[in-house]
Amino acid sequence: MNYIQSANNTHIKQLNKLWTKKERDKTGLYLLEGFHLVEEALRHKEYIEELLLSEEAVPPASWNVDDLNVTMISADVAKKLSDTENGQGVFALCRKQETADLPDGTTFLLLDAVQDPGNIGTMIRTADAAGLDAVLLGHGSGDLYNPKVLRSAQGSHFHLPVMSMDLMDAIVELNSRNVPVYGTALEGAVDYRETNPGPFALIVGNEGSGVRQELLGITTKNVYIPIYGQSESLNVAVAAGILLYHFRENN
């Protein structure tokens, strides 16, 4: 087992760069941090390149790390490597899961330029809970491997395919498969409870501007959630939750 006690170690410096999208894109690697996320990764060992454990972290007895490349790091190095203020000293260096084609299936969530990492991660978690077949991130949406996205997703990115894809292409492909595509919009839309049960692809959009008109124009139907009070809108992740459970439970 390796032991690294200097934050100036070349390998540690290299790992630290993975908190940037640029470095993740260049290397195809990313870091997971914390007991919960690393435990999820251990169920998908094929993606793990290396496990890094602080000498002060006590991994659960249930963790089987025998066949993994494990590096022990000093508490100081763990602190330097951590993306959070109170890190747990447990990291997994993972390989990104690249998927090029739209996966098979009949239930999809499409994110059009959603910005907030917490919203993106929460929606991936909700899509997992609702048993969806895949989540598609359109251009302009945040990066799946951003640490805040991964924290909010709580490991769900291991449970269903999450892929970057041009949403125009995706809609054309979904149409050819006879999967109805529902946009979300305030105008020219119907109450979501008027939609039919069956397969679906739901598109939610940017926190400020919603789904692009370009996409709304080629959907099967656009839906809205009624507002009964005085708020202008719902948080996008909450809206996605209401809609996904509505569509899912009609399946």
Added chain:
Amino acid sequence: MNYIQSANNTHIKQLNKLWTKKERDKTGLYLLEGFHLVEEALRHKEYIEELLLSEEAVPPASWNVDDLNVTMISADVAKKLSDTENGQGVFALCRKQETADLPDGTTFLLLDAVQDPGNIGTMIRTADAAGLDAVLLGHGSGDLYNPKVLRSAQGSHFHLPVMSMDLMDAIVELNSRNVPVYGTALEGAVDYRETNPGPFALIVGNEGSGVRQELLGITTKNVYIPIYGQSESLNVAVAAGILLYHFRENN
């Protein structure tokens, strides 16, 4: 109109303390920041004590501030006073809205020790959208006037009563009013779609531990949202959204 150009000004120093709960509790005052929140406040002028505008901020022409106490501040003071990295230089000093008794009504959301300010604010926004009568914050839940709660609530705290209250007391009172109280739990609970339409009070709980057993023991019924995939649970604000819209739409 006053003009303050030194961040060392006593009044500015005093206002800066309002980002702490201690000072807000002591004074009964809080700060709102940003165009959207201040615009919401302007529709409820009775709560505004003072408006503070950076000399670099251009308030919309629609803002009527004639009858308000307005202070102009330098860009430097605005930056020092801001709670965010890219503040908009627009602040409202407001008086808290204190409510002692459970408001009239038949639809309530109760938060038991919810910690994350973003979750609390998002649920207040959702409760507003779903047309609820009030949100009750139990002991151990974050503070309504925390700036992150207010940002996530997007002004909804002006639209419906949000009050701190002992949830045991609240449940007793709701029982006496014949409002069914639904806890959320993974065990000893029924699928939420098995609940009857009508008045409701929904309790959601702490992000890690859920609703306290003490409360779950005195509810009318406890409900769960089915998980179809591999995630362990839903984000609490997403769960609240799904449930509130379910109960609301059966009303």
